[in-house]
Amino acid sequence: MTRADAFSDREVAMCIVARMIEDGRTYWAAGGGTPLYSVLLGQKLYAPNAQYVTEDGVVAPEPLLPFEPMMTMVASRAVHHALYWGTMNTAGFHAQLGHMDYGILNTLQIDQHGNINSTVLGEYGPGSRRFGGPGGADTIAACCWRTIVITDQIRRKFVKQVDFISSPGFLDGTPGARERAGLPADTGPWRVVTPWAVYDYLDRRLRLIGRVPWVTVDEILAECEWKPLVADDVEVLEPPTEEEVSLLRTELDVRGQTTDAAGSWITWDGAKYVRA
Amino acid sequence: MTTVTSTATIEVLREGQGAYLPVDLDAFRAHVRDHKDRSLTPRLMSAKEAVSRFVADGDYVAYECNYLMRGPNAVVHEIIRQQKRDLWLAGKFTYVDVALLLGAGCTSKADCGFFLSTPGIQKAIDAGTFEVFEYSNVVMALRLQAGAMGVPFLPVRSLGGTDGFEHSGAKLIRDPYSGKPITIVPALNPDVAIIHVHQADVYGNARIFGTGISDVDSALASKKVIISAEEIISTGEIRSAPGSTSIPYYAVDAVVESPFGSYPGTCPGYYGSDPAAVMEIFQAIMSDTVPAYLDKWVTPFATFQEMLEKRVGLQKLLEMKRREAPAREGYRA
Numbered sequence: 001m002t003r004a005d006a007f008s009d010r011e012v013a014m015c016i017v018a019r020m021i022e023d024g025r026t027y028w029a030a031g032g033g034t035p036l037y038s039v040l041l042g043q044k045l046y047a048p049n050a051q052y053v054t055e056d057g058v059v060a061p062e063p064l065l066p067f068e069p070m071m072t073m074v075a076s077r078a079v080h081h082a083l084y085w086g087t088m089n090t091a092g093f094h095a096q097l098g099h100m101d102y103g104i105l106n107t108l109q110i111d112q113h114g115n116i117n118s119t120v121l122g123e124y125g126p127g128s129r130r131f132g133g134p135g136g137a138d139t140i141a142a143c144c145w146r147t148i149v150i151t152d153q154i155r156r157k158f159v160k161q162v163d164f165i166s167s168p169g170f171l172d173g174t175p176g177a178r179e180r181a182g183l184p185a186d187t188g189p190w191r192v193v194t195p196w197a198v199y200d201y202l203d204r205r206l207r208l209i210g211r212v213p214w215v216t217v218d219e220i221l222a223e224c225e226w227k228p229l230v231a232d233d234v235e236v237l238e239p240p241t242e243e244e245v246s247l248l249r250t251e252l253d254v255r256g257q258t259t260d261a262a263g264s265w266i267t268w269d270g271a272k273y274v275r276a
Numbered sequence: 277m278t279t280v281t282s283t284a285t286i287e288v289l290r291e292g293q294g295a296y297l298p299v300d301l302d303a304f305r306a307h308v309r310d311h312k313d314r315s316l317t318p319r320l321m322s323a324k325e326a327v328s329r330f331v332a333d334g335d336y337v338a339y340e341c342n343y344l345m346r347g348p349n350a351v352v353h354e355i356i357r358q359q360k361r362d363l364w365l366a367g368k369f370t371y372v373d374v375a376l377l378l379g380a381g382c383t384s385k386a387d388c389g390f391f392l393s394t395p396g397i398q399k400a401i402d403a404g405t406f407e408v409f410e411y412s413n414v415v416m417a418l419r420l421q422a423g424a425m426g427v428p429f430l431p432v433r434s435l436g437g438t439d440g441f442e443h444s445g446a447k448l449i450r451d452p453y454s455g456k457p458i459t460i461v462p463a464l465n466p467d468v469a470i471i472h473v474h475q476a477d478v479y480g481n482a483r484i485f486g487t488g489i490s491d492v493d494s495a496l497a498s499k500k501v502i503i504s505a506e507e508i509i510s511t512g513e514i515r516s517a518p519g520s521t522s523i524p525y526y527a528v529d530a531v532v533e534s535p536f537g538s539y540p541g542t543c544p545g546y547y548g549s550d551p552a553a554v555m556e557i558f559q560a561i562m563s564d565t566v567p568a569y570l571d572k573w574v575t576p577f578a579t580f581q582e583m584l585e586k587r588v589g590l591q592k593l594l595e596m597k598r599r600e601a602p603a604r605e606g607y608r609a
Contacts, residue, residue: 055369055413056341056487064603068542069551070371070558074345076544076603079487085606088369088489089421092414096433119388119410119440126402134440135369135390138412142434164439167412171437181437182448182457 001241009195009263010034011248012212013150015240016193017104018042020148027052028095028140030105032072034150037252038104040065044247053094054078055136057086066254091136095143096184103144105137107151109162112206112226114169114189116141116149117162124164134166141167142183146190152263153194158206158224170204195263196220198237202229210235214266214273239266239273287450289457294409296387296445297336297364299428299463307499314526318478320508323354323580326530330500331360335467338366338420338494343373344541344554346488348470348504350534350580355470356380357574366466367391367408368416369489372557378406379566380574387464388440389413395564410440415461417490422463423497429460469498472537473522474546474607476505480528481514481521485607486544495523504534506546513609520609536584536593545607547596550588 007015014037021027021042029035029052039052040063051060056073062081072078079085094100107116108131118137122128141147147169151157169189171177179185192199197220198210207229211220213236221227253259265276313319321329331337337355339348352373355363360382367374368389375394377383385407391397400406411419415435422430435441436448436459445462471491476482482503484491495501503523508531514521537543540553560569577583584593 056489058487068549070344070554071542071549074341074487074489074544075542075549076486076600076607077548079544080603080605082487085487087487087491087493088414088417089493092418092432092434124439124443126404130393130398130401130408132393133367133388133390133410134412134438136413138438138440139414139434142436166438166440168434168437178437180457182433182459183436184433 004240004242004245006267007240007245008259008265010259011245012195012240013193014038014041015244021047021050023047023049025050025101026099028100028103028144029054030137030140033258035104036072037258040252041247053091055088055091057090058082059084065251092139095139100144103140103147105140105149107149109157109159111159111162113173113204115162115165116167117164119164119166121163137167145187148190149192151194153196153223155223155225158226160226173204199228205229207231208234210237212237214275286452288447290448292441292444292446294444296462301428304465312526316479319480320478320531323350323532326502326532327354327358330502330529331355331468333361336364338466338469340471340491340494341489342370344371346472346543347538347541348472350504350537351470351502353574353580366416368413372561375561380570387411389416394561410443419461419464420490420493420497423465424493429462431458431460435459466498468500469494470502471495472504475507475509476503476531477509477511477514479525480531481525482523483520484522492522495527501528502530503528504532504537506535506543508533517609545604548599550596
């Protein structure tokens, strides 16, 4: 594995998630974009027997890549050579039954207890800023055994309390809060991944456990409006490899729609990685 | 023998405050009895006739999948042409449809699973001319399933604990069997469902290939059902592979022959999308210029077919078909 010389923020996040993909497990990837590309990258490089489903009830496809723009579900290339073709309720029921080990999703805003907001910024109602809504994420966050959230490391995204809980984390953070709301037992947030950092949860509170070599813990904390817990030993993560970024660029996100949507570039200056 | 304990009432622990389409099971049954045609009578008609007979102002409308993926776009265009007003949309699994229909002046409400929020939607919410109720994609599909089962509600193991719950018609109850909390959501029986399928006969026996969202449930749950089909096939062909029938005729009110009816989106197995035209609709909704989009793609034409002939052309359509060839496996009866 060679360290890559140049890559984008979004590529870093996808590579980190790809390395978390566990062989022989099932993943429900929300929508297209970073969740789906992370699973595909992990499957191709590290966990050939990891399987995924998407909201349209496709089970374990072998997609014909690349996708046409926006065509990451339902379209024939996305559902190609699957083991099963179902519907949205298929995906929901299979998750309810416990068949989905992991869910991977994006969010606009996340709080100290892993609740996520993709609905509105500001107080709900006229005047607040409207976004798309939970889509499949509510079911993913409620019913998969473990949930991985991918988001950008931006101050306003990491808050004490989200403006609107679109999809559930640990709710108010008290033991048993999810079960009291009717959600399946022993499920919930597991990791949060940004282009800079990895977080887990300690007693249902967000905790920084990993950072990329080119940012410090203090820089990460400066990009969190609400400060997470910090592990005693924050692991320094390996940078993306040439293999990873080349697969992302030549087979998966070939148009760069996901990669180039936000963030900055990181390059190797001969001695260290620097942010552009 | 175990003793059965009876509880006088089911305890409601929490209630969402969102308005929802009222559920009236016996009114739905009566509608089916009085208006659904259970005889094998042909119901093939034009999109124009189907929309004018079966879509009314103020109707609750469910569409399947969406404008980009096997959407019933020929029927959507006709709804826009006939200037239907005040529709309440089942906005699940949606990129552009809600913004398109809002920009066309056709809708005033949506139940949200997911739809791309746009400047037009933002403006309408702020002005109070567009109202949103909060669910999620799967919860909307489950509501349709309850509607298709003829039952008033279904329990679900998501939505509880969210703020969406608070703005929905959901309730958290104590499960009268286990005593544990469980969320229930109201059934959804739309006034009208519009569904694009691969094949149908003239009676409405319909085949859908590939994955989907809630096609079959929407068809069975809705009072009025318009099917648009890529191909009209014979009833003999339907009878030769009954296991491939997705929707039986008696749920269906109108069948519209619509080759390339999901343009500019894909009809999986039949043709890929037109990426440039897909980007155009995104640009239109994100720049709040839906009227200009409609002036180019919808209103100048009497029919969707005429739009395909004059605006798109055979060459493009054949190219979309050719591009789909490597991925055609699995899309047949």
